[in-house]
Amino acid sequence: EDQVTQSPEALRLQEGESSSLNCSYTVSGLRGLFWYRQDPGKGPEFLFTLYSAGEEKEKERLKATLTKKESFLHITAPKPEDSATYLCAVRGETSGSRLTFGEGTQLTVNP
Amino acid sequence: DTGVSQDPRHKITKRGQNVTFRCDPISEHNRLYWYRQTLGQGPEFLTYFQNEAQLEKSRLLSDRFSAERPKGSFSTLEIQRTEQGDSAMYLCASSSGGAGAFFGQGTRLTVV
Numbered sequence: 001e002d003q004v005t006q007s008p009e010a011l012r013l014q015e016g017e018s019s020s021l022n023c024s025y026t027v028s029g030l031r032g033l034f035w036y037r038q039d040p041g042k043g044p045e046f047l048f049t050l051y052s053a054g055e056e057k058e059k060e061r062l063k064a065t066l067t068k069k070e071s072f073l074h075i076t077a078p079k080p081e082d083s084a085t086y087l088c089a090v091r092g093e094t095s096g097s098r099l100t101f102g103e104g105t106q107l108t109v110n111p
Numbered sequence: 112d113t114g115v116s117q118d119p120r121h122k123i124t125k126r127g128q129n130v131t132f133r134c135d136p137i138s139e140h141n142r143l144y145w146y147r148q149t150l151g152q153g154p155e156f157l158t159y160f161q162n163e164a165q166l167e168k169s170r171l172l173s174d175r176f177s178a179e180r181p182k183g184s185f186s187t188l189e190i191q192r193t194e195q196g197d198s199a200m201y202l203c204a205s206s207s208g209g210a211g212a213f214f215g216q217g218t219r220l221t222v223v
Contacts, residue, residue: 004153034211043115043202043214044154087153091209096167097142099212101153 002027002092006102013078013109021073021086021105029093033071035064036087038104044087078109113137115215117203123221124193131189132218136205143186144212145178146202147171154202160186193222 003026013019025033032051036044048057050066057064061082063074073086085106089099116135124130136143141162146154157176159167162183172178175193180186190197200219204212 032209032211036214041219043117043204043217046211046213049211089153097144097159097161097209098156098167098169099144099146099154100156103151103153 002090002095002100004088004090004100004102006086006088006105008105009103010106011108013075013107015079015109015111016077018074018076018078020075021107023071023073023088023102024069025071025088025090027090027092027095027100030090031093032091033066034089034091034099035062035071035073036089038085038087075107078107080109080111083107083109115203115205115213117201117215117218119218120216121219121221123223126195126222127192129189129191130193130220131187132201132203132220134186134188134203134215135184136186136203137207137213140205140207140213141183142206142208142212143180144204144206145186145188146204146214148200148202148217149198157188190220193220195222198222 005024007022035047038044048064085104087104089101118133143160145157148154160180175191178188200217202217204214206212
């Protein structure tokens with residue numbers, strides 16, 4: 001069974017203070033690792049897909065990286081509008097098309 | 112707006128009543144998913160359609176839940192004889208092949 005663990009559960013940063021969120025996963029044959037951003041009361045917003053160890057993707061102040069056991073979401077010089085819950089999900093060879101999500105990291109960026 | 116559309120956004124129902132939610136996926140996407148999310152948790156997979164065929168169902172999907180996707184376009188999720196434990200956000204997502212899925216804004220169900 002695929003498993004995803006995200007840490008920390010919550011993170012408070014000052015504006016401009018860079019940091020990283022962690023996503024550890026266990027999956028039989030990774031077919032994709034996905035990062036989403038979710039604002040309160042809304043559906044998850046797709047950010048990145050990573051498929052193989054060593055792969056990196058960037059979007060504005062966000063950069064996602066992948067190893068064989070974990071993924072990091074690096075946030076450089078965050079702004080208050082980056083405050084949200086960040087969700088990580090995996091799809092494995094034995095899980096069909098379903099995504100298995102972690103519980104998310106709630107990020108708060110103070111001005 | 113060509114994103115995933117869900118209706119209604121909010122639903123309050125009495126225990127024991129039936130409810131139905133609708134999802135309109137991104138038009139060129141052949142895959143459609145339903146997930147359920149409770150407060151502080153990540154979304155949990157319920158079911159998956161490829162075109163009109165329902166190919167996967169989670170064991171979370173009890174006999175009271177049924178989903179359809181007639182003609183491979185919009186989808187409906189029905190919950191019969193609702194229980195308080197059914198209160199959650201119901202999320203629909205669509206994708207093209209194995210690419211990242213795009214989610215709608217969800218339907219928040221409250222069972223009183």
